Amino acid sequence: MARAAASPEDLLSGAVGGDRASLARVLSLVERGGGPARAVARAVAGALDGRGERAYTVGITGSPGAGKSTLTSALIDVVRARGERVAVLAVDPSSPFTGGAILGDRVRMGDHALDDAVFVRSMATRGHLGGLAVAAPEAVRVLGSAGFHWVLVETVGVGQVEVEVAGQTDTTVVVVNPGWGDAVQAAKAGLTEIADVFVVNKADRPGAAEAEADLRRVLELSGAAGSWRPPILRTTATRGEGVAGVWEAVRRHRDEQAASGGLDERRRRRAADEITRLVGARLLERSGAITAGDRAAELAAAVARGDTDPWTAADELLAAAAPDP
């Protein structure tokens, strides 16, 4: 007998009730986007309403090989030792050339596979507009409604999108290593702008003090705004050393933001970005229809011949579809 497909709403109810398989399926819907993702979003807003069941998000980003995944796994241990529930959203790379690191990371996360208070999920970029940037915050809301009040957003990849997603969190942890001007790289990449907490991981290697001093200089030069000054912590995540201190810093940052009202402001700004992305995505959907007709094919041929330029062609199609309001 065929089983009736569960609706997004039913799946969410299951997830809220603690069913992990339902939770996984809801997150797949969110990842895929479109109508079902939308239905999930509406249901989540209904579930959240008034109950305040939302996750506090901690982004973990940094250069490849910095030990982000090991630190994430060690942070899970710290959170679990406090008796709290935690989810990990691992943002996968968009690069087609990834080696074997991801599998290894996931296997390591397997230490927590039998723990019902831990949920680990990878999300891949889909290449389509706003894909991950739209899906990740929704996934966080889903996890919050399912009772995971801490969500660690770990970037596996090194692309701009992954870094952006990690920066779109309540507290952003940037991981660097001792050696070869990592601090300077971080500064160039704009990571000092998004960092709320700095971690010098692999601190048992030579150069940890120098890396910390470099970072401190970069921070002084950048002249951090606001009252929070990003602390710089040293860890050896493979042995769990210093990891409790990182979590302490995250909690202090949370408390400071909650007291100052900065957290609400930050979340409003993120919500505004999210809406803007969705507006853009909806407009782009319309562009598919606009560029599908016979005239569009003629214009493409004209551009290919060099008879006209693509901007002029685009404008003609836009004007034909709907005049500017």
Place this chain on the structure above:
Amino acid sequence: MARAAASPEDLLSGAVGGDRASLARVLSLVERGGGPARAVARAVAGALDGRGERAYTVGITGSPGAGKSTLTSALIDVVRARGERVAVLAVDPSSPFTGGAILGDRVRMGDHALDDAVFVRSMATRGHLGGLAVAAPEAVRVLGSAGFHWVLVETVGVGQVEVEVAGQTDTTVVVVNPGWGDAVQAAKAGLTEIADVFVVNKADRPGAAEAEADLRRVLELSGAAGSWRPPILRTTATRGEGVAGVWEAVRRHRDEQAASGGLDERRRRRAADEITRLVGARLLERSGAITAGDRAAELAAAVARGDTDPWTAADELLAAAAPDP
């Protein structure tokens, strides 16, 4: 006395006349996008019209460290030995974590720095929608109008965008190396779909024959459509070995496509993609205005509180801005 700023049209005239500084400035306008890029596009279409001054583009892509830049430099030597002019468009990574490879690549290209018949240009992704995917084809048209009838589009980065841009060329060369399942990686990354010519570079290392055999199997399994079967060539680009053969294969692919009409079809399809991207970009510009008002700020606060979902908020703003046609 202040010098009047040259118009995009004047700069293009200079570039067409052989002035390299003007050419560089035109390409900067194209890279930056917006109104000036548009003026360049219109002027280029005017310059191209009827004169057929367009470049044949050769994409060069593959995994990091495969030797793409060395192969590109060696191909320049081959083209120059034939007395032809050639430009290189090096598509830079979008990753903020790039090491020192780019500088090294550019220095190597410096072998050709004094040759007026060679022009090398890096283009960076700007992160904004369609940035590089829109700018690269326009840059190719500019280079063609400036008399560079061969343009090698080399990807420096490993992101999806860079691979896409390299695939959006008249002939796409995919570079792999002997060892550790590179052929399988290439297949997984969809590179076998875009490859017109395969190169096993660093063929002096062990495993070159196996890499070639692996690739052949992947190609057989994928069942290439059309009459062209991608050849697999071995090179040791650092010593120039096998590079002339790669160029022969590129020229054969060009001749075959020109004879079959496949080239025109390919270029029409690319022009259609380009128009679609620009339509999308123009629609996104409108989204900025849509999400700027007081009501947008209220909706962001409501989403942040969990009172509504971002899709519903986006729809309300879209409906207020302009009803669906």
